[in-house]
Amino acid sequence: MKDVRKINCDGVITSRRKIANNIYHIKIELEERFPIFAYGNFVMVHLKDYMNVLLPRPFSIFRAKNKILELVFKEVGTGTKMIATSILPFNVRVWGPLGNSFPFGKDMLCVAGGLGLIPLYQSIIKRNFKEVFVGFKNIYEAYFVKSLQKRGVIISSDDGSLGERGFVTEIFYQYLKRTNFKGKVVSCGPIGFLKRLWEIEREVGNIETYGSFEKHMACGFGVCLGCAMETPWGFVKVCSDGPVFRLKDVFGE
Amino acid sequence: MKDVRKINCDGVITSRRKIANNIYHIKIELEERFPIFAYGNFVMVHLKDYMNVLLPRPFSIFRAKNKILELVFKEVGTGTKMIATSILPFNVRVWGPLGNSFPFGKDMLCVAGGLGLIPLYQSIIKRNFKEVFVGFKNIYEAYFVKSLQKRGVIISSDDGSLGERGFVTEIFYQYLKRTNFKGKVVSCGPIGFLKRLWEIEREVGNIETYGSFEKHMACGFGVCLGCAMETPWGFVKVCSDGPVFRLKDVFGE
Amino acid sequence: MSLKVRIGNLELKNPFMPASGTFGSGLEYEDFGNLSELGAIVTKGVSLNPKIGNKPPRICELPGGMLNSIGLENIGIEKFVKVLDELGKYETNVIVNFFGNSLEEYIEVAKILDGHNVVSCLEMNISCPNIKEGGMCFGTDPNMVYTLVKEVKKNIQKDLWVKLTPNAGNLISIARSAEDAGASAIVIANTYTGMKVDVATKRPVLGNIFGGYSGPVIKPITLYHVFCCAKEINVPIIACGGIVTLEDALEYFIVGASAVQVGTANFTNPHILWELIKKMESYLRAENTSLSDLVGSLKI
């Protein structure tokens, strides 16, 4: 990403919309134009006015146009709770785009679980994939459903309250077995989800699965070494070597 | 104050009204009935949900009835800013009544400067004094003016924008010289104001001036020894030996 | 699921007590709860002669912590003994925190306290300057600590707890000295020396220039000290530093503390000790575990 310009500027959260249980879509008005970015890149967001929340938080870039940056996040802890509940306008500092991105190509598959949809959504909308699988826990945690359905996305939920019933990884697995697909798969979701995808790759062979990983971060661009992830070949930095890795390079023997 | 029952309970700020420049009147709905208190007593208020503001803040009891405690405060720093600007309802913890109180008696004079009016206001309203002098910086920082005027209070302002022009201490001084008043004077105001009142007492003689003092506090009831005030006779604890002292006992030689 | 804990010869009905200097003599808290329900009452540091304390301002609030430079103000042992009489009515342990400026002063106060029937046990504050030795803090030198504890212990019958200063750097050798010299428990720890400057006036905010830093912000450091000492020391450790919530106390138990002291948090909620005891009961019940199983249960 060395050649992509990064910004680091103040911004103001000007709009916030609840789109599912504990999930929000926000717009940040930046002081500068947000640069060109790639799917999978993320930004660091610092809650300037809350000394309590010391470190910035990493969020995937959902969309960015001119000075408007859009993020989608789930309320899980102190920081996201503040963003979810404080009165707007709300001051932040943002830097990015950061990290590497998903591979690009023809006829790829896409598998997303829960919040994992966010970095992939715009690419899905642009119909960049041969087939897309999106799984939610249940209907209450699902978002952008209509728009996904319009694009022929295969939607599932763990409890069957929306779309097919079952884990999205298993629906994807059945598809692979049915179709004998060969090629690249991009994915994003919780760690258990990614591990299962790696098991599937090992079993079916012929596919190259890429996934986006999460680790606690302090800087977001390779200086603090805080986001180290263990792999069989040593540590990698999730923020600057990733967040997208070939699953084999993380879990591989 | 040993025989007065104290409470220590949670409460919720349910109403906030701006009554002058940076000055607010708030109502706290307590979980318990506020006990009997005396003029000059104060409470400690802790902003439970803001770890940033570690220590509780001392505030004079403006009025209390059943479970409703009323305070009047000025926005000066971190804590009061939060109380002045946060969305209601706002959670607090309150304990009190704390401290000693103003002497009680007939034919006393009362002198208050700015916020010093707060602990004395209810007593003024009850017409407990022979004559009352209240001074404000200017008309923008003045509050409860109509009600004071109705009770025949002598109001002044430093810049003449309201009532008589000049420092309230000097208007009081002129009164003393004119009337040759003998007896007790109760007062509350900034430290310079209290010092001037002591000079006046020394000059005119025949009066006993009591004033309410302020020091940074941690506990509010005599355990931390943080609110020590130097006097010619050693340290006193403003929270539990005071906050009301005879000026002679603080400034006297 | 009892909350009882034995510390040396003392039995505490629960492991929660105030930290010295943040609870007065205890009597000031009568309005806020039944003192008999506490594991112990720990009183403000007392010395042979009255001490007038430091010049104000004596406290300074910081985000998540505070500085104090009270200067160990106290009324002296003679007057304090009368306060002790009053504390006798409570059915809990009375731990008296004391200090001196010389070995002799320490011994003299200790003897008086040892002879008082209300005193359950003595807590020795060693974060004081040794005036005879050029003002170096007693608590930062393992040899001075050994001598001090040994000599005081020789002169008393009751249990002696030793409260360490965290400004010593490596607390293990200090704790070991105290243990070897006969301490029944080690209290970890007192405040961290710190300061704050008023940039506008270019003056220190505290009248005494510097003060002791306490409150939530010190917990990570004190927790580490407790963890290190718990592995090396055989007598019980009483943890003290930044406890506000039950979780804070649990962290200390898990790394090996047998009991805890709550300081600064008494100022932000005078009822906190009683609340922590209640929450601890619920926690142990919910987890179906006991205090003794919890102590030192860290998985590493």
Place this chain on the structure above:
Amino acid sequence: MSLKVRIGNLELKNPFMPASGTFGSGLEYEDFGNLSELGAIVTKGVSLNPKIGNKPPRICELPGGMLNSIGLENIGIEKFVKVLDELGKYETNVIVNFFGNSLEEYIEVAKILDGHNVVSCLEMNISCPNIKEGGMCFGTDPNMVYTLVKEVKKNIQKDLWVKLTPNAGNLISIARSAEDAGASAIVIANTYTGMKVDVATKRPVLGNIFGGYSGPVIKPITLYHVFCCAKEINVPIIACGGIVTLEDALEYFIVGASAVQVGTANFTNPHILWELIKKMESYLRAENTSLSDLVGSLKI
């Protein structure tokens, strides 16, 4: 109203620089500001051999501070020398932070750095275990510090700054040892060892059990150390600990620091050093004063 400051043989265009380990090699910050405008670039600690660092999780956020247990991960001096070549294009001082596990390792790295033309000066991190001496931290013993600094200094031409660990307790004797042994400046200080336990799992939050505590919460303690050492030490002191705002830096200057390093705050605002320099210029202009008048201007 110049911001220039002389530290030993070095002239800094202003007294603001990053703290080692929070600024990478410096190159990672190219996107965020012109590195030539900084008083100096201070690079991540380097050792003779590459070091893989500690087991994750390596960071843990706390209110007002953070714990890190990076474990001095670095690519080793050989690869690092290539990064240094790249830094040569910036018109500012390049300070290289280094460490070792033995005296010999320290000397060997120091010699390599001394021979590199981009390096302006060496910053020695002494918060490391002395493997030969049973793993005791170099920086906590005045004698070890003296030997270490003396021996390294013998082998190099360039200025040597010594960065102290605050876990030593009394920093004055350590600082004096470093000064006597030839340090050109003393950097006060590194992180405070601390820990955090996950109560639900009963495990330490950090993979390495404990870590270094940094950020705003440590400032009161480090400020006190700087104040104490500034009175006793003749070489310049560079303060480091919890600086976020200009006020924080001013407090350090007022108690006697000649320059400051900003660490954790680089994570909360990658542009912070440039902003502090601008604010400092405005401050000195508004107050009509100079940096040298400010340094040590505490009124007591």
